[in-house]
Amino acid sequence: MKTVTIKQLEIGVGAPKIIVPIVGKTQAELIEEVQFLQSIDFDVLEWRVDHFNQVDDIQAVKQVAKKIVDLLPNKPLLFTFRTINEGGVKPWALSSYIQLNKEMACSGLVDLIDVEVFIGDDYVKDIIDVAHKNQVFVIASNHDFEKTPPKNDIVNRLRKMQDLGADIPKIAVMPKTTDDVLTLLAATTEMNEKYAIKPIITMSMAGLGAISRIAGSTFGSAMTFGAAKNASAPGQLDVNQLRYILEALHQNNKLTQ
Numbered sequence: 634m635k636t637v638t639i640k641q642l643e644i645g646v647g648a649p650k651i652i653v654p655i656v657g658k659t660q661a662e663l664i665e666e667v668q669f670l671q672s673i674d675f676d677v678l679e680w681r682v683d684h685f686n687q688v689d690d691i692q693a694v695k696q697v698a699k700k701i702v703d704l705l706p707n708k709p710l711l712f713t714f715r716t717i718n719e720g721g722v723k724p725w726a727l728s729s730y731i732q733l734n735k736e737m738a739c740s741g742l743v744d745l746i747d748v749e750v751f752i753g754d755d756y757v758k759d760i761i762d763v764a765h766k767n768q769v770f771v772i773a774s775n776h777d778f779e780k781t782p783p784k785n786d787i788v789n790r791l792r793k794m795q796d797l798g799a800d801i802p803k804i805a806v807m808p809k810t811t812d813d814v815l816t817l818l819a820a821t822t823e824m825n826e827k828y829a830i831k832p833i834i835t836m837s838m839a840g841l842g843a844i845s846r847i848a849g850s851t852f853g854s855a856m857t858f859g860a861a862k863n864a865s866a867p868g869q870l871d872v873n874q875l876r877y878i879l880e881a882l883h884q885n886n887k888l889t890q
């Protein structure tokens with residue numbers, strides 16, 4: 634697995650890294666979530682800004698981002714506007730999505746941004762270009778809340794993200810059967826072993842897929858999402874339990890290799 638280093642965090646080395654989302658609607662709720670996280674052991678903070686009720690006001694977004702950074706200065710901050718098509722909560726317009734991501738990439742406040750790969754190749758490339766010019770990393774993403782696509786589709790989507798220049802390709806899919814969970818894990822292994830030049834993130838959602846959220850050191854997902862106060866997607870495990878399990882599995886993998 635290749636690695637990416639952000640604020641001294643080596644992604645792709647050791648146990649999978651934990652991303653914790655915050656989903657507050659107001660500045661006060663967000664600050665409360667971040668303060669709570671000050672005493673929690675995790676690796677990357679994700680601000681799911683689609684939940685924020687002032688997301689249309691870029692100055693308000695920057696102001697809150699600054700407060701978050703001041704409260705957690707050493708944690709990489711991932712900025713994510715999840716569109717309603719892929720599990721987000723706010724109606725959106727492509728032009729504002731692009732502008733928001735570009736402005737935040739230039740703000741000096743965030744370390745990573747999430748860009749949905751299916752907004753259009755040229756838009757994705759353009760946002761990635763702006764991010765990279767500002768030393769901001771990009772997670773390209775795709776979410777299917779309805780189903781688990783066939784293995785080849787999953788692999789091809791991850792490859793497309795990588796080809797468009799993303800630093801970390803990510804996919805989340807919904808299982809209906811245990812075979813679906815196996816499909817996601819098989820796609821993860823294939824991507825890693827045959828094509829990946831970057832660390833990848835994969836998960837099968839909901840309770841049925843929760844096993845995929847702890848299985849990264851075996852199948853090759855370099856990061857996983859855990860919940861602190863509030864989950865942002867179905868199946869996320871509690872962050873403390875997640876850290877314990879990931880470390881235990883990683884140690885065991887090393888001993889038996």
Ligand SMILES: O=C1C[C@@](O)(C(=O)O)C[C@@H](O)[C@@H]1O
Nearest residue numbers: 654713774805838858865866
């Ligand atoms: O892309 C993802 C993954 C996710 O949907 C999950 O299933 O854990 C949670 C989201 O907050 C994040 O942006």
